[in-house]
Amino acid sequence: MAKIIFLTGGAQSGKARWAIDYLGLLDDVMYMCIYGDLEEAVLNRIKFNNDKHGISWNIKENATELNELMKGHKFAILDNLGEYTNRAIKAKCDDLGTIAPELRKEIEKQVADEITELIWEVKEVDGTLLILSVELGFCPVPYEPAQKVYRKMMGNINQRVANQCSEVYLMVSGIASKIK
Numbered sequence: 001m002a003k004i005i006f007l008t009g010g011a012q013s014g015k016a017r018w019a020i021d022y023l024g025l026l027d028d029v030m031y032m033c034i035y036g037d038l039e040e041a042v043l044n045r046i047k048f049n050n051d052k053h054g055i056s057w058n059i060k061e062n063a064t065e066l067n068e069l070m071k072g073h074k075f076a077i078l079d080n081l082g083e084y085t086n087r088a089i090k091a092k093c094d095d096l097g098t099i100a101p102e103l104r105k106e107i108e109k110q111v112a113d114e115i116t117e118l119i120w121e122v123k124e125v126d127g128t129l130l131i132l133s134v135e136l137g138f139c140p141v142p143y144e145p146a147q148k149v150y151r152k153m154m155g156n157i158n159q160r161v162a163n164q165c166s167e168v169y170l171m172v173s174g175i176a177s178k179i180k
Helices: 015-022 040-053 066-070 081-092 101-124 145-162
Strands: 003-009 030-033 058-061 075-079 128-134 167-172 175-178
Touching (some): 003 015, 015 040, 015 075, 015 128, 066 075, 081 128, 081 145
Parallel strands (some): 003 167, 075 128
16 A cells, blocks of 8 residues: 655754655665755765665656656655745746735645645555655744745645645654654
8 A cells, every 4th residue: 555654844854864764775766856956964864875775766856747757666755845836836926925816826736736646656556655845834924925925835735735645744853743
């Protein structure tokens, strides 16, 4: 049975470390890094783990076309849903602070639908997917309009994606707490 795991938490809360350790003994994992350059500490952790266990992972930085990247892989890590959402926003909106509610909802739906397609791709091969996302709900309401909108969008997207996952973990100070 496929396993879809959602990891959420603040910045530098240990999500990537936990995900790498979770799949650490498996070969041919696809690590889909959405942002341009994978953090050196994360890359070093993967390389150390691969060398230690004699395995090889595929790492794709600035990842796009996630379903295509998944082909031929049973195990994957999607790092980071927040940055994935940023890309969708930038493609359709110049000023998030003045975004129309209809466009905001359209982008939220687009991101959620694309992640749903990825989830189905993983279920087809009875694989495992770990989705890493930032949790913004613990911070004060931002002053800047664009930050307010982004916080709301991420909250909505996180809810939609987490509801599709078989397990959900909240990362705090490097400690994972299973909440679903």
